[in-house]
Amino acid sequence: MAIIVQKYGGTSVGTIDKIRYVAQKVANRYKDGNRIAVVVSAMAGQTDRLIELANEMTPRPDPRELDVLVSTGEQISVALLAMALKDMGVPARSLLAHQVMIKTDDAFNKARILDIEVQSIQRVLDAGEVGVVAGFQGVTEDQEITTLGRGGSDTSAVALAAVLNAEVCEIYTDVDGVYTTDPHLYDKARRLDRISYDEMLEMASLGAKVLQTRSVEFAKKYNVPVLVRSTFEDNGGTLVTREDSDMEGVVVSGIAFDKDQAKITLLGIPDRPGVAASIFNVLAQNNINIDMIIQNVSADGKLADISFTVSLNDFAKAMQIVKAQGNTLNARDVLGDTTIAKLSIVGVGMRSHAGVAAKMFDTLSREGINIMMISTSEIKISCIIDEKYIELGVRVLHDAFELDKSGG
């Protein structure tokens, strides 16, 4: 009998009626002869309500206690789903992190799964019961309750599928798969039948809405096939899987974009070793992540200009830090720009196809879209452009690489 891990997100279990609907879906698969572990998130809105309660108590809730508090959300939904299943005559058992032994480190609020003791869940499945596992939560060696950060239930499900050696990890959510680009932005966007782990990771902004990044890393590491599909519609979904030769035929799989970007430029700083490092060290100490970096050296070779991008959230703090650093370095000026965006094409086929970058740059330039910065990986090319051109850029690239047509 195949072992299947299913995961249902918060909107899928948002009401009693929806939980009953989910129970029926699980029951059907169970009656088909499968052994099933179901990972469940908190009912939609519940985690936010709990965090609000904590913030009412204090502006800086203790991280350990916050995890004790918010982990009740998943506890409620697993109990209700197990009740619904038993009510339908399906043997079921809710399991919390300390019962399944989902062991994590002790980084409260953003813990990482270290290990899952497979015995407990295996025993439940061997007894012919559906294991209804609380997502998002873990337990440290000292029996402290932890949570895995937003979207952590995806990682719970993939990790469980890995230790159970499950046939597939099915992620049920309110979208029906991964698209070539955001369908809200371009109606020619097409649902992908398959996507590789690496592409999914590079899709970043597109993919992250569907699956927590860490869950994809986990799936890649343990080679767990992940099927993303809709809870309430019966479409095929998108299979996130390891790369195979079919995929190489497709040059570009998707167009990603990210408006949550800002650019900072230091003008006229000394061009000597250690100067750039000194700036980025201070930013790193303040937990500010840098994405792209460009450095130009002036004609006389003594001064340099340096530009880099940060997320919009970090912009104000980063500007403050960089201005202080700029003073120390006698920079001519520090400029900030929040009206930029990142546009990316992603595809494993790039590895074996030449001219992909040229086609991207050419397509954008023919529309008068100026490229400010470029960065590339093996399977991705990203450009920083003016934010106002982002919709246009997505559409022309989608057309140029013919993403509306099924590849492969």
Added chain:
Amino acid sequence: MAIIVQKYGGTSVGTIDKIRYVAQKVANRYKDGNRIAVVVSAMAGQTDRLIELANEMTPRPDPRELDVLVSTGEQISVALLAMALKDMGVPARSLLAHQVMIKTDDAFNKARILDIEVQSIQRVLDAGEVGVVAGFQGVTEDQEITTLGRGGSDTSAVALAAVLNAEVCEIYTDVDGVYTTDPHLYDKARRLDRISYDEMLEMASLGAKVLQTRSVEFAKKYNVPVLVRSTFEDNGGTLVTREDSDMEGVVVSGIAFDKDQAKITLLGIPDRPGVAASIFNVLAQNNINIDMIIQNVSADGKLADISFTVSLNDFAKAMQIVKAQGNTLNARDVLGDTTIAKLSIVGVGMRSHAGVAAKMFDTLSREGINIMMISTSEIKISCIIDEKYIELGVRVLHDAFELDKSGG
């Protein structure tokens, strides 16, 4: 340093502001140099809301899953109280049943505490932290979550005080102690400074509103002094403690009453061994508890009348069963009466004072109150009377035994 166990009920932690107020009380005691374990109930109304959610899912929720569900109520309040304490600079740590290891049997929804592993909580107190322990919940040997039934947090607190060998178990609630009778019924009712475990148990209806009966049994067994007092007023409260010689000076400590009573009478059943047993066996099989029983034998000695009382809740079901039994036994008739009530006087001094019963019966008869049934224990005399006389009965007995005056 003294170890103190405090318990705060649902109304005491019903809002964020009230939890903050409770934290301040705990903080003050902590700063006085005490080592404190605080047991907390779910925020007022929360348990009912969770049970409602379960009932929305199914009319008969699975008992195991119901405990997983409702135990989240206490988890939320311990997390919030621990946050509030830390916010005030008091080291604190929330502890769930599986962390304190409050071991129970596996009778879901009404589990009994078997043992508490004192090491975990002791370690927290030794580290100078306030232990904030979830009441009402337990864990079986198999790591299953259980709950202790309504009012179970009282028992959690007393059990914790027992294993910690605490100086006192303070129960903070919305009443400020145990009264000689219900103050809503008679304004001369007086708060008792002290009451013995046995009297507290016999006070039944009066006492049960203040403390879960099982917690008093536990306190008696392990000789834990229990101080019942108000969360929001600074009165002395009532100390529930073991009997001492002072208490014997007081003949009657309190007047209890219970309107939740009904009487069933079988007329003309055969007076032979086993007949009464046959009736009560069937009632017991249906989980109906019998309180008082009276049997009269007719003049010819062949037929008997038998009367007994049940709680009002069980009356309809009991009548149905008894009527069926009556038919089998050829009873002349089966009569039911729901307009009765039980009036009791309680006091350890009865043991050493004669004439208490006579004084009770005399006082009632002078008011024209007819006594239908009588039962006595070493420290209690109960009478079944017409329900309409219950307020009158309480008042005249309260006056006759001078309960408005401090005894001792």
